[in-house]
Amino acid sequence: MPANATDIILHNYPQSPVAEKVRTILGIKGLTWHDVEIPRLPPKPLLTPLTGGYRRTPVMQIGADIFCDSQCIIRELDRRYPSATDSSSANAGLMWCLSRWTDGELFSLAVKIVLGSAGDNLPEDFAKDRGLLYFGGDWAERLKEANSELPHFVAQLRAPFSWINSNLSDGRTFLLGSDAGVIDAQLYYAIWFLRGRWDGGPAFLSEFTQLERWEKNVSDIGHGTSTVLVAEDALAIALSSESTTVSGVADNDPQGLTVGAKVSIGPDMDSGEQAVEGIVRSANADTISIEHANDEVGTVCVHFPRTGYRVEVLS
Numbered sequence: 001m002p003a004n005a006t007d008i009i010l011h012n013y014p015q016s017p018v019a020e021k022v023r024t025i026l027g028i029k030g031l032t033w034h035d036v037e038i039p040r041l042p043p044k045p046l047l048t049p050l051t052g053g054y055r056r057t058p059v060m061q062i063g064a065d066i067f068c069d070s071q072c073i074i075r076e077l078d079r080r081y082p083s084a085t086d087s088s089s090a091n092a093g094l095m096w097c098l099s100r101w102t103d104g105e106l107f108s109l110a111v112k113i114v115l116g117s118a119g120d121n122l123p124e125d126f127a128k129d130r131g132l133l134y135f136g137g138d139w140a141e142r143l144k145e146a147n148s149e150l151p152h153f154v155a156q157l158r159a160p161f162s163w164i165n166s167n168l169s170d171g172r173t174f175l176l177g178s179d180a181g182v183i184d185a186q187l188y189y190a191i192w193f194l195r196g197r198w199d200g201g202p203a204f205l206s207e208f209t210q211l212e213r214w215e216k217n218v219s220d221i222g223h224g225t226s227t228v229l230v231a232e233d234a235l236a237i238a239l240s241s242e243s244t245t246v247s248g249v250a251d252n253d254p255q256g257l258t259v260g261a262k263v264s265i266g267p268d269m270d271s272g273e274q275a276v277e278g279i280v281r282s283a284n285a286d287t288i289s290i291e292h293a294n295d296e297v298g299t300v301c302v303h304f305p306r307t308g309y310r311v312e313v314l315s
């Protein structure tokens, strides 16, 4: 099916847990989307022209608007396709705060357990790439520690899982009641990753019967309706579209950002990732959107979250 400028295009690959979070939200919202498969390791020559260099997975594209990081993707999906239990609901603020735990401590423990338990069995290029991405410059040492301290890291997970398990023991279908919401996907993806990629995952999770019941409810929702799109077509859509992002910086920006300022943006950690440079089009407390241009995609507007990212003002 050909795609057009208002269609959702998800650049992702099947094994990506963070992409699974977004695919689950697409399922919860019952959306139709285009699936572009990207490589698991750089280089990603058909992705980075869109993002200006950001290489993580997933990335969502709608026309010439490019949403980096699942935080920006979720916010945009909620804006375009609101529902009662999403992050624009009455409890949205608390859910966003909780998502900093699911994406932070919880996902980081899951990564330690998955990579640590694999020990020396990880392919060298994969270990080096993911080690740097998740553990920073001293990744080799931290990977060894993840292996030797596996029981400790599992104990760190067991406590919150037991809390959630007892929360679900009133028989509710989803975390907030009878309807699935974004927070279900925010927790689910880490469990999906642990179950699928850690040998000990299924046995560990079997202790939490209510959590497993909930996990199945979320998994049964599926991923909405997707059709495969080739990456070249996605680039062509960006080239022939214009961003619909309204220009403007909200008051009280702590970094004094202004429309037209040149900035660089990258994940706020020592992960060796390339920062993305561009011109500020809009910014507020949770998002910064920059214009970036090249021959392959023309001018695109690339969106990043403020939390977890470092913005440097260049001029």
Ligand SMILES: N[C@@H](CCC(=O)N[C@@H](CS)C(=O)NCC(=O)O)C(=O)O
Pocket (backbone or CB within 6 Å): 016, 017, 018, 019, 039, 040, 041, 042, 055, 056, 057, 058, 068, 069, 070, 071, 103, 133
């Ligand atoms: N904070 C980001 C994290 C994204 C992330 O770390 N994704 C992993 C895959 S699940 C990744 O990029 N791995 C390396 C790659 O795909 O190149 C988000 O929420 O989107």
